Amino acid sequence: MAAPKAYELRTKNKAELTKQLEELKQELASLKVQKVAGGSAGKLTKISAVRKSIARVMTVITQTQRAQLRLFYQKKNFLPLDLRVKKTRAIRRRLTKHEASVKTVKQQKKDIHFPLRKYAVKA
């Protein structure tokens, strides 16, 4: 089936994808046996193509799975850790933009009534 394309795979549902994965793995197993038994050159080059196809199917499976999970957790308070933002450990522990910008009422009043003035000197 000439190496499935990713956009074609995305149209399929999970059961079909899992079945296709099984078939590809069986094909790979048989190719490996033929390699031991001295297979033809065509068969041997096919091995790498099949391995990449397997990778493609698994990628599509996990991508759609995680997208669905994010939808599921959209309304909830706590995400599973692997769906949270990764960035770096230090960045995750910083104050958020909002937390850092919060001011006391006292400070807000000061800023309003005594802002930083700019002066110009007349030449």
Place this chain on the structure above:
Amino acid sequence: MSINSDNSNRRGGNPLFLSTRYVIQQHAPDQDVEATITAQSFQTVRLTFFISACVTTTTQQTIKIAAPSDKNKALAAKKAALKGVNGQKARKIRTSTTFNRPKTLKLARSPKYARKSVPHVPRLDQYKVLKTPLNTESAMKKIEENNTLVFIVDVKSNKRQIKDALKKMYDVTALKVNTLIRPDGNKKAYIKLTADVDALDVANKIGFI
């Protein structure tokens, strides 16, 4: 109880409590007793009240100081203040000399969020366990003579997993599996088949003869 001054042997001197002998007569408990003043001395009167005040708590005499229930309440309050109120709890009976840690409540987990969003699919499936068959000269000898197949398997797999993988992939039952780790780091499995199947036929079917 009435206190009579026994002045029979009295000598002159300070007529205090210690110097004069007093005869104390016990009356029956229920009798209401007023302090009786028999002698003429003032000390006797003082003494009488002193003794009666002391004696009240130890004997069962009722002396008209206060009503009974109030008195009992007062005594209970005094005891509670001095001795504390925990003395009345029953002590647990211990029938063994061993002290075992008392069993406390163990709650099951109820996490607020899953740590991993989805559990992973099993990583060592049958395709990963059996890597390739071997068809070296010694392997062929095994096939023909001992009815065994020789496979290179994943290092992490165990004999049970190898047996199951063979069953799933080629529908063949293994009698026993012997494994060893080769010097190049792979695991080799000698898989003896049951007597009803011929290893040579299976090898042909698999395709590596």
